[in-house]
Amino acid sequence: MQQLEALTREARALASGSYPVIPILSVNETEVGRQMTICNSCRYCEGFCAVFPAMTRRLEFGKADINYLANLCHNCGACLHACQYAPPHEFAVNVPQAMAKVRVETYADYAWPAALGALYKRNGLTLSLALVAGLALFLMLAAGLQGSLFHASAGGNFYSIFPHNLMVGLFAPIFLFAVLSLSLGVRRFWMDVSPGTATAAAMGDAADKVLRLKFLDGGHGEGCNNANDSFTLARRRYHHFTFYGFMLCFAATSVATLYHYLFGWEAPYGLTSLPKLLGIAGGVSLLIGTVGLFVLNLSRHPLQGDAAQKPMDRGFISLLFLTAASGLTLMLSRGTPILGLTLCVHLGAVMALFATLPYGKFAHGIFRSAALLKWAIEKRQPNSLQLGDD
Ligand code: SF4
Ligand code: SF4
Known part of the structure; x- marks a missing residue:
């Protein structure tokens, strides 16, 4: 009964438009989020560029955060060549590549018209x-x-x-x-x-x-x-x-x-x-x-x-x-x-x-x-x- 009431409340919130809309991440954005979570624990690359200090100000990475970080990245490659978790490591951390894939998505997503x-x-x-x-x-x-x-x-x-x-x-x-x-x-x-x-x-x-x-x-x-x-x-x-x-x-x-x-x-x-x-x-x-x-x-x-x-x-x-x-x-x-x-x-x-x-x-x-x-x-x-x- 309680579950039914909860579902009804959610349905009403959705219908009234008061339910918070959480932007859905693309596959590439999800990948950046995954890698940033690993980097946030590691932080070895903190001095390389602005991406890592900006990352440390976040514990979670929503769509806007990921788009921002992706465009902050200059694709200099430093964090790839320094990374102990880069491929072939199973963590497969490749920040420049993941950021590059999201960057081009942001150009397309924000394009006018x-x-x-x-x-x-x-x-x-x-x-x-x-x-x-x-x-x-x-x-x-x-x-x-x-x-x-x-x-x-x-x-x-x-x-x-x-x-x-x-x-x-x-x-x-x-x-x-x-x-x-x-x-x-x-x-x-x-x-x-x-x-x-x-x-x-x-x-x-x-x-x-x-x-x-x-x-x-x-x-x-x-x-x-x-x-x-x-x-x-x-x-x-x-x-x-x-x-x-x-x-x-x-x-x-x-x-x-x-x-x-x-x-x-x-x-x-x-x-x-x-x-x-x-x-x-x-x-x-x-x-x-x-x-x-x-x-x-x-x-x-x-x-x-x-x-x-x-x-x-x-x-x-x-x-x-x-x-x-x-x-x-x-x-x-x-x-x-x-x-x-x-x-x-x-x-x-x-x-x-x-x-x-x-x-x-x-x-x-x-x-x-x-x-x-x-x-x-x-x-x-x-x-x-x-x-x-x-
Ligand atoms: S790129 Fe690799 S070495 Fe650099 S912070 Fe992320 S996990 Fe650590
Ligand atoms: S590739 Fe991007 S994230 Fe990595 S050090 Fe260079 S600018 Fe920073």
Whole structure:
């Protein structure tokens, strides 16, 4: 009789909506929860990165905790190579791999619009199709507008091939959509991980960790693991080349936009102009960074990370490389008959990059930055467990 009453109470609570809804964990999230429970007893890796101090503030790992920890992990591999419980041990602890599997789930789960989250699952194909579509669009436009792909415009003026307003009309909506999509996705993630209030100190701390890629130093400054258990700073350095190269290219485009709209100074700009100097420095930096990251990715230890995500990683690196290489080639092909063709390749690559920004590897930088901010906030709060701290 008592059991029946209890069941009736639960049924009423469910029907009224007052029953607490506990998010169901995916298989990968359950695996991270299992491994974090083992790590929480061991704590050998506490000094390696922010994941372990954040873990010690928890005794249980709900969905939001696991998503947060997964995005806090930089996949440096240090805890895999240091772990006495890593495979072939029966505990099979492989934190970087488990975190990587959950990370890509978070990108898909928080994607906006939700239906496009599926693009993460076949990201290599998505990137390829976007690139083909981008190239086809500009090749057809060039052929239609100029009657030929081999067009050497006077003074290297791109706008004589594609008018300025046409380029703005094509790129602005795609870029703004990418910004909107990433912003809404990371906002939902942020709401779920219940971050608390971001003080200036916390934001400064997080920005410092992001800009220095602090947690690719292995916790001891000698670097992370890549092919084996020896440390290397190469991954951190090539990440820096890539990140700052991307930012310099973005700065070049932004300055050129200001020149155009504020001062009426139209492209093409001279070799010593600010947009050109920023673009050249950014392009060269991107080339160095992407080649380095690609080589490191090829030699990555098979137990590190998630093999299923390699097409996404390599596809994104390759697209960045193509964007940089075609941009620099474009500059060198001024006044030659291949200018039109080079311009089509560059614009097609940039279009594919912008279109896939919210549904590919680029998202890791945004979500990881949010997780680092959460950690910067959290570690400034009292630890209710009093078991460990940063
Ligand atoms: S990864 Fe292994 S060594 Fe490190 S804390 Fe977890 S169980 Fe311990
Ligand atoms: S792989 Fe590196 S960043 Fe990730 S949890 Fe292990 S030590 Fe931390």
